[in-house]
Amino acid sequence: MKKTHIVAIILIAVAVAFMIGSVSDSSSYADFKEAFQYPEKEFHVVGELDRSAKIAYNPEINPNVTKFTMIDNNGERRKVVLNKSKPQDFERSESVVLIGKANGEEFHATEMLMKCPSKYKDETQFELKETALNN
Amino acid sequence: MIEYVGEHPFYGQLGEALIALSFVAALLSTFSYYFSFRTNKIHFQSLARASFSVHSLALASAAITLFVMLFNKFFEYNYVWTHANTEMPLRYIFSCFWEGQEGSFILWSFWNVLLGNILMRTARNFESLTMMMVSIFQVCLGSMILGVYIFDFKIGNSPFTLIRELPENVGLPWTLTPDYLEKIPEFSKGRGLNPLLQNYWMTIHPPTLFLGYASTLFPFAFAIAGLWSGKLKEWIRPAIPWAFFSVSVLGIGILMGGAWAYEALSFGGFWAWDPVENASLIPWLTLVGAAHVMVVNQRKNISQYTALFLTLLTTILVMYASFLVHSGVLGDTSVHSFTDDGLMKQHLTILLFMVALPSTLMLFTRRLKMIYWGGIIFLSVVGFAFEMKVAAIVAFLVMSVALPILAYKKVFVKPEKEEPLWSREFWIFIGSMVLLLSAAQIALETSKPIWNILAEPFAGPLMDLYEWTKISGFRSLAEGKLAPNSDRISHFNKWQIPFAFVITALIAFTQFLRYGKTEFKTFAKKILGSLIVSLVLTLAAATQLSYEGDEFILLVLFFTTVFAVMANFDYAVRILKGKFDASGASVAHIGFALVLLGALISTSRSIKISENASRFDIEQLSEDFSNNEDVLLFKNDTILMGDYFVSYRDRSKEGVNVYYKVEYFEPEPISYRQGDHVIARGVVMRAIDDHVPGPDFLLDQKDHWEIVQDPRGLVLDSIPRWTQFKPGEKIFDLNPRIQLNPEFGNVAEPSTKRYWNRDIYTHIRWAELEVDTDATGFRSATEVLLSVGDTAIVGSNSVRLNQLAVVQDDEREKYRIAPNDLAVKARIGIKTPQGEVYEVEPLYILRDSLLSVPDPVIQDETGVRVNFDKIDPSTGKHTFYFAERYTNRKEFIVMQAIQFPMINILWIGCVVMFLGTVMAIRHRIKLSRKRKVA
Structure with missing residues (x-):
C-alpha cells in the first residue's frame, strides 16, 4: 500500500470520527415540556423573560445565583435557577437561551445567552408628536 | 416637492x-x-x-x-x-x-x-x-x-x-x-x-481583519487565472507573496480580535470559540496550508492539486464566514448575535456563485462543464418550481464537490515516484492536511445552525439513522433542533489540541528535512539537541505547572510547542547561520508556537480567584452548579481571595463611565502572641504560646490554643476570627468600570494588572447602579407570601412567619386598636446575616369589617419594615410587604477575578509571528525578482 493511500484513509477516518463525534456530542434545542420530560438530559431552551414575575438576585446571600421565570416559545412558564450573577440589563432582554437541565419543578441553568433588542436592530421608527404637528 | x-x-x-x-x-x-x-x-x-x-x-x-x-x-x-x-x-x-x-x-x-x-x-x-x-x-x-x-x-x-x-x-x-x-x-x-x-482595538481590528479577508482574494485570483488559462503550475510563483501576506494580515487580524475580547469583553479570556471568531479562523487555517504547499511546489513539482484546492477553498470559506456572520443564521448560537439584514438571499447567491465558479473551471472538459451547468439550471428550476430550495442547494453542493473529483484524475498526472518518507515535501503535505482537518472540524461544529436547515429534506433517513445508532443527535438533526455542544470551549479544545500538537511537532522537525531524500540518521542527529532541551523544559514545566493525570495531553502539547520553538531557533542559528533574509520562516514558526504555548499555559492554568465566600453552598442545589465564579465585596471590607486580599474602596463617575476602585493587598502572615484571643469553630480560644499559624486551625489547635471556658469579662465583639493571614502592603489598584449606556444597555469593562509572568484580571459582574428609595428612606418593598412556619429571604435577612394570633380584647390597649377593629397579629422573626434574630409583630387591622388599615412596623436593629397586607384563610398563605432601610445595606459589588499566568508569551508570539512573516514575504519578493532577472 502506498503512503498516500494510508494518509487518505487516516484523513477520511478522522473526518468521519468527528462528524459522528460532533453529532453525538450535541445538545438539542427543546421547549420546557421536553426538558422536563427528560430531566437527566441537558437542553438549550429558548424563550423570553417573564416580566410579570420577580427577578430574584440576592448577592448578599449568594452572588452566583439568579432566579427568575421564563416563558418558552410555547408559552409555558417555568421558574429558573441560573448559576450566574444577574446579567447587566437582564430586564431589557428580548430573548434568552438557557442551557441546563430540569430539576424538580425548576429549570437549573448553568449558562445563559441573551439578546437585547436595541443592540442589533435598527429602530428608526419615529413619531411626530401631535403637538409638534400643530405648531 | x-x-x-x-x-x-x-x-x-x-x-x-x-x-x-x-x-x-x-x-x-x-x-x-x-x-x-x-x-x-x-x-x-x-x-x-x-x-x-x-x-x-x-x-x-x-x-x-x-x-x-x-x-x-x-x-x-x-x-x-x-x-x-x-x-x-x-x-x-x-x-x-x-x-x-x-x-x-x-x-x-x-x-x-x-x-x-x-x-x-x-x-x-x-x-x-x-x-x-x-x-x-x-x-x-x-x-x-x-x-x-x-x-x-x-x-x-x-x-x-x-x-x-x-x-x-x-x-x-x-x-x-x-x-x-x-x-x-x-x-x-x-x-x-x-x-x-x-475600544481602541475596534478602530484597528476590523480594518486589519478585512484587509486579511480582502487579501485572500489575490491568491484565489491567481488560482482562477491558472485554471482558466491552463497554466496549472505557473500561477503559483507570483501567488506566493500574496498568500503569505494574507496569512500574516489575517492572522494578526484574528489575534487582534482576541486582544479586544481579552480587554473589553467580559467573558474572561481571549478566545471563546465563538462562531464569529471561528468564522475568521477557518479560512486562515486552510490558507496556511495552501501557502506551504505552494512553497513546496516551487521546489518539487508536486502538490499542484492540493495548492489549487486549498487556495480556492480559502476564499470560499471567507465568503462563507461573511455569510454566517451577516445573514442571521447563527441566530441563538453566538453572543455576537446579528439579525438578518434582509440580504440573506443575495448573500447566499454570491456564496453559491463563488462555489460554482472554481468548480466549473476545475472540470476542464467541455462535456463535464455542460453536465454541471445543465445540472445547475435543472436544480434551480426544480428548486423554485417545487419549493425544494434546500434540497436543490444540497444537490448543488454535492455536484460541485463530486464532479471536480471525477475530473481530477484526467488532468493531474500522478508522479511516477512517491515522495520519500523522510522528505520535507511529504511532511508539509501532511501538515496541510492536518490544517484542513482542523478547519473542517471547526467549520462543521460552527455550522450547526446550517446543518439544521440543510438536513430538513433528509428528516426521514436521519430518523432511521437514529433508530439504528441510538445517537440522539441524529434525531435532533431530523427535527431541526440540533444545538451546539453545551460546553463549547472544552468540546473544541478536545478536538483541536491533538491537531495543534501534530502541527507544532511538524513545525519543529520538518525544517531539518531536505527536499527529496534525507538520511534518517543525519536528520535525527540534527534534531537531537533541541529534542533533549525541550524534554528537559517540559519535565520542569510538568512539575512547576503540575500537569498530571488527564491533563497528559496538555503536557504533550507543551512539549511539542517548546520543541517547535527550540528546533526553529536552532535551525535559524546553526543551519542558516543566522542569515536574516532566509530565517523569516523560522521566526514566524517560533512566533506561532509561542502563541500556542502562551494560550496553553494561560488558559489551562488560569485561576478564578474570586471564589464564593458566601454562606450558601450552591453546589448542593445542583451537581452542575459551581461556587467559584463571582465574589461579593462590601465597600471597605477586605477579604482574602486567592493569593490576595482585596478591598472595594469607592466608586467614581467620569462621563458615561462608573469606575470601581478595587485594591489588592499582599497577604502577610499573622503571628499570634501568648494570651491572644480568637474565635474559631464557634468558640473563644486563647493562645498558649507565641506562634505563626499554619494553613489549618485544626492542626494548630493542639499545640497552640486552649478553649476559654468562661468568656465572661471579654468584649466578644472585638475578638477577631482566626486567620492565617492579614492584609499587608497594598500592591496595586484596579479600576474596572461600567459604561452607562441607555441605548444599548450598560456594559462592564474589565481592568487588568499586568506582570511579566501573569495578568490579574478583574471585572464587575453586578453593581447596584441606582437605588430606588421612597421618601422615608426605605427601598421599594417586596411582596412575600408566607404560611405559618415559612421562611423567605428578603434583602440580606431571612424572615420567618412564626405565628398568627387574633388580638384579644385585653391587648387592645397595648396595640392601640379601636373598639370595632378586628386585628390579627403576626409574629415574624428576622434573622440577620450575622445570625442574630429579632421579632416584630405587624398587625392586620380590619376596620368596621371592611377597610384594612395599613400598620407598618419597623424593626430598628435590622432596619426592616413589615406590612401585613392580606390574610388568605383558604390557602393559608398571607401577604406581607418587606422593605429595607436604605442605609441598612452597605454598598457592594459582585466581581470576578481571574489570574492568567504567562499570557505575555502569547502576545510576544503574535509580534514575533508577524515579524517572521514580513521577513519571509520580503525574501519571497526578492527571490521572484531575482528569477525574473535571470
Whole structure:
C-alpha cells in the first residue's frame, strides 16, 4: 500500500470520527415540556423573560445565583435557577437561551445567552408628536 | 416637492452616484479584462485598466463621502443616525464607519481596490485573468451596497439612504413635514456606537481583519487565472507573496480580535470559540496550508492539486464566514448575535456563485462543464418550481464537490515516484492536511445552525439513522433542533489540541528535512539537541505547572510547542547561520508556537480567584452548579481571595463611565502572641504560646490554643476570627468600570494588572447602579407570601412567619386598636446575616369589617419594615410587604477575578509571528525578482 493511500484513509477516518463525534456530542434545542420530560438530559431552551414575575438576585446571600421565570416559545412558564450573577440589563432582554437541565419543578441553568433588542436592530421608527404637528 | 429644512441631500446623492459608478465601472472592467484575455488586444487592456481606475476612484470617494457624513453627523441619514452620536470622540468615528454591514462592505471593497491596483501593476501576463477575478468580486461586493430595487427584489443596502426614505417610513405623516429634523428630538442626536465597540482595538481590528479577508482574494485570483488559462503550475510563483501576506494580515487580524475580547469583553479570556471568531479562523487555517504547499511546489513539482484546492477553498470559506456572520443564521448560537439584514438571499447567491465558479473551471472538459451547468439550471428550476430550495442547494453542493473529483484524475498526472518518507515535501503535505482537518472540524461544529436547515429534506433517513445508532443527535438533526455542544470551549479544545500538537511537532522537525531524500540518521542527529532541551523544559514545566493525570495531553502539547520553538531557533542559528533574509520562516514558526504555548499555559492554568465566600453552598442545589465564579465585596471590607486580599474602596463617575476602585493587598502572615484571643469553630480560644499559624486551625489547635471556658469579662465583639493571614502592603489598584449606556444597555469593562509572568484580571459582574428609595428612606418593598412556619429571604435577612394570633380584647390597649377593629397579629422573626434574630409583630387591622388599615412596623436593629397586607384563610398563605432601610445595606459589588499566568508569551508570539512573516514575504519578493532577472 502506498503512503498516500494510508494518509487518505487516516484523513477520511478522522473526518468521519468527528462528524459522528460532533453529532453525538450535541445538545438539542427543546421547549420546557421536553426538558422536563427528560430531566437527566441537558437542553438549550429558548424563550423570553417573564416580566410579570420577580427577578430574584440576592448577592448578599449568594452572588452566583439568579432566579427568575421564563416563558418558552410555547408559552409555558417555568421558574429558573441560573448559576450566574444577574446579567447587566437582564430586564431589557428580548430573548434568552438557557442551557441546563430540569430539576424538580425548576429549570437549573448553568449558562445563559441573551439578546437585547436595541443592540442589533435598527429602530428608526419615529413619531411626530401631535403637538409638534400643530405648531 | 417638499423643501426639507436642514437636510444635506447633496452628500447622499453623491454617495449613491459614486457607488453606482463604481459598480458599473467594475462590471466594465470585468468584461474588458475578459476580452483582453480572449483577444489579446491592447485596447481592451487599456479600457479595462481605465475602468478599474474609475472604479477605484469612485469607491474611494464613496468611502470618503460616508466618512464626511459621519464626521459631520448628518443624522437624517440612516447609517449616520444608527452608528454615530454627538457625544462621540473622533477616534470612534472610524469604528462607526465599519460597525454596520454597509460600511464594512465598503471597507472590504476599498482594500480590494488598493491591493487590486498593486496587482494591476505587477501581475504582467496574469493581469487579464486575475484582474478579471478581482473585478468580478468587486461587482459582487458592490451589489451588496447598491440599494436599488429590481421589481420587488432589493439589491443591496445603501449606506446613503435617508431615514425618511426607508421603506417602513415612506408615507408616514412626519416624512411630509418639511422641518421634521427640528421637530423630532431624536434627530438631534444619533443612537451611537455599541459601547462594546468603543475600544481602541475596534478602530484597528476590523480594518486589519478585512484587509486579511480582502487579501485572500489575490491568491484565489491567481488560482482562477491558472485554471482558466491552463497554466496549472505557473500561477503559483507570483501567488506566493500574496498568500503569505494574507496569512500574516489575517492572522494578526484574528489575534487582534482576541486582544479586544481579552480587554473589553467580559467573558474572561481571549478566545471563546465563538462562531464569529471561528468564522475568521477557518479560512486562515486552510490558507496556511495552501501557502506551504505552494512553497513546496516551487521546489518539487508536486502538490499542484492540493495548492489549487486549498487556495480556492480559502476564499470560499471567507465568503462563507461573511455569510454566517451577516445573514442571521447563527441566530441563538453566538453572543455576537446579528439579525438578518434582509440580504440573506443575495448573500447566499454570491456564496453559491463563488462555489460554482472554481468548480466549473476545475472540470476542464467541455462535456463535464455542460453536465454541471445543465445540472445547475435543472436544480434551480426544480428548486423554485417545487419549493425544494434546500434540497436543490444540497444537490448543488454535492455536484460541485463530486464532479471536480471525477475530473481530477484526467488532468493531474500522478508522479511516477512517491515522495520519500523522510522528505520535507511529504511532511508539509501532511501538515496541510492536518490544517484542513482542523478547519473542517471547526467549520462543521460552527455550522450547526446550517446543518439544521440543510438536513430538513433528509428528516426521514436521519430518523432511521437514529433508530439504528441510538445517537440522539441524529434525531435532533431530523427535527431541526440540533444545538451546539453545551460546553463549547472544552468540546473544541478536545478536538483541536491533538491537531495543534501534530502541527507544532511538524513545525519543529520538518525544517531539518531536505527536499527529496534525507538520511534518517543525519536528520535525527540534527534534531537531537533541541529534542533533549525541550524534554528537559517540559519535565520542569510538568512539575512547576503540575500537569498530571488527564491533563497528559496538555503536557504533550507543551512539549511539542517548546520543541517547535527550540528546533526553529536552532535551525535559524546553526543551519542558516543566522542569515536574516532566509530565517523569516523560522521566526514566524517560533512566533506561532509561542502563541500556542502562551494560550496553553494561560488558559489551562488560569485561576478564578474570586471564589464564593458566601454562606450558601450552591453546589448542593445542583451537581452542575459551581461556587467559584463571582465574589461579593462590601465597600471597605477586605477579604482574602486567592493569593490576595482585596478591598472595594469607592466608586467614581467620569462621563458615561462608573469606575470601581478595587485594591489588592499582599497577604502577610499573622503571628499570634501568648494570651491572644480568637474565635474559631464557634468558640473563644486563647493562645498558649507565641506562634505563626499554619494553613489549618485544626492542626494548630493542639499545640497552640486552649478553649476559654468562661468568656465572661471579654468584649466578644472585638475578638477577631482566626486567620492565617492579614492584609499587608497594598500592591496595586484596579479600576474596572461600567459604561452607562441607555441605548444599548450598560456594559462592564474589565481592568487588568499586568506582570511579566501573569495578568490579574478583574471585572464587575453586578453593581447596584441606582437605588430606588421612597421618601422615608426605605427601598421599594417586596411582596412575600408566607404560611405559618415559612421562611423567605428578603434583602440580606431571612424572615420567618412564626405565628398568627387574633388580638384579644385585653391587648387592645397595648396595640392601640379601636373598639370595632378586628386585628390579627403576626409574629415574624428576622434573622440577620450575622445570625442574630429579632421579632416584630405587624398587625392586620380590619376596620368596621371592611377597610384594612395599613400598620407598618419597623424593626430598628435590622432596619426592616413589615406590612401585613392580606390574610388568605383558604390557602393559608398571607401577604406581607418587606422593605429595607436604605442605609441598612452597605454598598457592594459582585466581581470576578481571574489570574492568567504567562499570557505575555502569547502576545510576544503574535509580534514575533508577524515579524517572521514580513521577513519571509520580503525574501519571497526578492527571490521572484531575482528569477525574473535571470
